[in-house]
Amino acid sequence: MPNNPFKMRIGLDVMGGDYAPQETIAGAILAQKELSENDRIVLFGDEVVVAEELRSQGSQPELFDIIHAPDIIGMGEQPTKAFSQKPDSGISLGFKYLKKGEIDSFASAGNTGAMLVGSMYSVHAVPGVIRPATTAIIPKEDGRVGILIDVGTNPDTKPDVLYQFGVIGSIYAQNVFDISNPKVGLLNIGEEEEKGNLLTQSAYRLMKDSPDFNFIGNVESRDLFKDSVDVVVCDGFTGNILLKNMETMYRLIAKRGFANDPFFTRFNYENYGGTPILGINATVLVGHGISNGKAIKNMLLLSKNVHQAGIAEKIRVALEQVISSDNV
Amino acid sequence: MPNNPFKMRIGLDVMGGDYAPQETIAGAILAQKELSENDRIVLFGDEVVVAEELRSQGSQPELFDIIHAPDIIGMGEQPTKAFSQKPDSGISLGFKYLKKGEIDSFASAGNTGAMLVGSMYSVHAVPGVIRPATTAIIPKEDGRVGILIDVGTNPDTKPDVLYQFGVIGSIYAQNVFDISNPKVGLLNIGEEEEKGNLLTQSAYRLMKDSPDFNFIGNVESRDLFKDSVDVVVCDGFTGNILLKNMETMYRLIAKRGFANDPFFTRFNYENYGGTPILGINATVLVGHGISNGKAIKNMLLLSKNVHQAGIAEKIRVALEQVISSDNV
Numbered sequence: 001m002p003n004n005p006f007k008m009r010i011g012l013d014v015m016g017g018d019y020a021p022q023e024t025i026a027g028a029i030l031a032q033k034e035l036s037e038n039d040r041i042v043l044f045g046d047e048v049v050v051a052e053e054l055r056s057q058g059s060q061p062e063l064f065d066i067i068h069a070p071d072i073i074g075m076g077e078q079p080t081k082a083f084s085q086k087p088d089s090g091i092s093l094g095f096k097y098l099k100k101g102e103i104d105s106f107a108s109a110g111n112t113g114a115m116l117v118g119s120m121y122s123v124h125a126v127p128g129v130i131r132p133a134t135t136a137i138i139p140k141e142d143g144r145v146g147i148l149i150d151v152g153t154n155p156d157t158k159p160d161v162l163y164q165f166g167v168i169g170s171i172y173a174q175n176v177f178d179i180s181n182p183k184v185g186l187l188n189i190g191e192e193e194e195k196g197n198l199l200t201q202s203a204y205r206l207m208k209d210s211p212d213f214n215f216i217g218n219v220e221s222r223d224l225f226k227d228s229v230d231v232v233v234c235d236g237f238t239g240n241i242l243l244k245n246m247e248t249m250y251r252l253i254a255k256r257g258f259a260n261d262p263f264f265t266r267f268n269y270e271n272y273g274g275t276p277i278l279g280i281n282a283t284v285l286v287g288h289g290i291s292n293g294k295a296i297k298n299m300l301l302l303s304k305n306v307h308q309a310g311i312a313e314k315i316r317v318a319l320e321q322v323i324s325s326d327n328v
Numbered sequence: 329m330p331n332n333p334f335k336m337r338i339g340l341d342v343m344g345g346d347y348a349p350q351e352t353i354a355g356a357i358l359a360q361k362e363l364s365e366n367d368r369i370v371l372f373g374d375e376v377v378v379a380e381e382l383r384s385q386g387s388q389p390e391l392f393d394i395i396h397a398p399d400i401i402g403m404g405e406q407p408t409k410a411f412s413q414k415p416d417s418g419i420s421l422g423f424k425y426l427k428k429g430e431i432d433s434f435a436s437a438g439n440t441g442a443m444l445v446g447s448m449y450s451v452h453a454v455p456g457v458i459r460p461a462t463t464a465i466i467p468k469e470d471g472r473v474g475i476l477i478d479v480g481t482n483p484d485t486k487p488d489v490l491y492q493f494g495v496i497g498s499i500y501a502q503n504v505f506d507i508s509n510p511k512v513g514l515l516n517i518g519e520e521e522e523k524g525n526l527l528t529q530s531a532y533r534l535m536k537d538s539p540d541f542n543f544i545g546n547v548e549s550r551d552l553f554k555d556s557v558d559v560v561v562c563d564g565f566t567g568n569i570l571l572k573n574m575e576t577m578y579r580l581i582a583k584r585g586f587a588n589d590p591f592f593t594r595f596n597y598e599n600y601g602g603t604p605i606l607g608i609n610a611t612v613l614v615g616h617g618i619s620n621g622k623a624i625k626n627m628l629l630l631s632k633n634v635h636q637a638g639i640a641e642k643i644r645v646a647l648e649q650v651i652s653s654d655n656v
Binding site (some may be wrong): 141152155156187189196197198200220221222224225234235236237238240241242244245246247248249251252253256258261263264 | 469480483484515517524525526528548549550552553562563564565566568569570572573574575576577579580581584586589591592
């Protein structure tokens, strides 16, 4: 695709997710209507299936670019093996195009592990980043949102990695959610410096006089929805447990008829669509396996915001400063 | 107190909790009415304050035993220091009476750390127990309850400690909540054996062929409310984060007017009142700092159930079997 006439080319793995390709195509159609004429969605999937699904949902294949990817990486497949052994899958081809610069972002609601492997093997981590991270959006009682980082990418995390999550999370909050000078809290089981496990105690010592982000100290899980903290930093094990519990509480709230409550409705992941993998040299997003059309649409729109904010480059610059200032 | 005429003597730290002594006394009065005539509540606190508060709430000091404890261990005090330097506090005196057998159980909604210190220093851990644990009660969608263990006592936990939590949690679930052959799950971020952090991966290997409890494998935080698991085992850091998040979600649900929902109302900690410190040679319970009268009442009633179930002795016998069978 030389002489790319489009402002942005937004890649999507059509076969990723429990309800693919119906819901991924539905989301692509919705996003296409909301995006600028200069933007172009690039669909990775079996070209016959994709074209048929587009037509059956009342859209036209001509509105999209379709890259033929006949193979599929399943949700349960071992990520590294699948990524290397299935070069014609949507995920593998997506990263190939991303690396060559033929798409500007790539998103999938499929195998998250394969998306991580693709990120690390093809576009690589930003220099200085120890571990990339994923995030969740936390609705605040006052109507704003906050960020939880990490939510599962790093089940075992070291204190310096948590420190970097403070840097990375701040950049994401500031540039994608317009939160100026984000307040960064360390998720812990007490407010005092000496509280917590060995990991959080060490991380606190690294963070407490940080010139690299606005550290406000320890926060507890009961503080998540308050406006006193914008970016909550934790290891990926704890973050994943917390995220899935919130999702489940929301599911139960919805099941019992309270989903239309103006606060609780904001717990619906469909509104946010996914999370970027932060700390890599490209814009890559992963979505919930159960994503429906609305979630896919929002993941594609978020792709654009993350890309335009230049998150990867901002993280690179910020971590260069951290390293040169000897604070970690 | 020789020739104890009472079936059970239930100790309470009157000055423990944010709303002491009004709410602790209110709870004691409520419990006194529900307990058998043979049971006797023993109140540890300033005798003048206790007697006045009992009278002002329409009860009579004669219905209780009052042990004069003029000193108070505050919520923010360093536990070990406070416990040793304030021998006339309710907590210190409570453990003194407990150790001498002059009370059969002791409960406080005050400084949890001081209650742990008192447990370890005065009545000691059950032989074989590596670390005592505390629990939370999880309401199930089907109307039953489950147990989460540990919820904060052990922020850093080793795999063999998690294994013991499986044993201890099963005994508690079976003997206090009448759950026969409790299904024990390891809290993790995926269902497969290889998922999780180093801690849960190792714990899984210890647990998977356990003859000491009914291990059903990994469970995710989204499974907590399902009837497929009765006892969810986790480290105290994760458990505390999870518990406080559920409490906060419940608080928000209540704030938004849905607290009377028959499922969500069961998230109200007041219904359960507290948790025993499991794995020590006595019946000791700790309650929520914000406990009101209802919560204190239920903590006192739970004290009786835990004591009558003979949990400490059952844990001792069970761990002897574990050690002799060389499974850990």
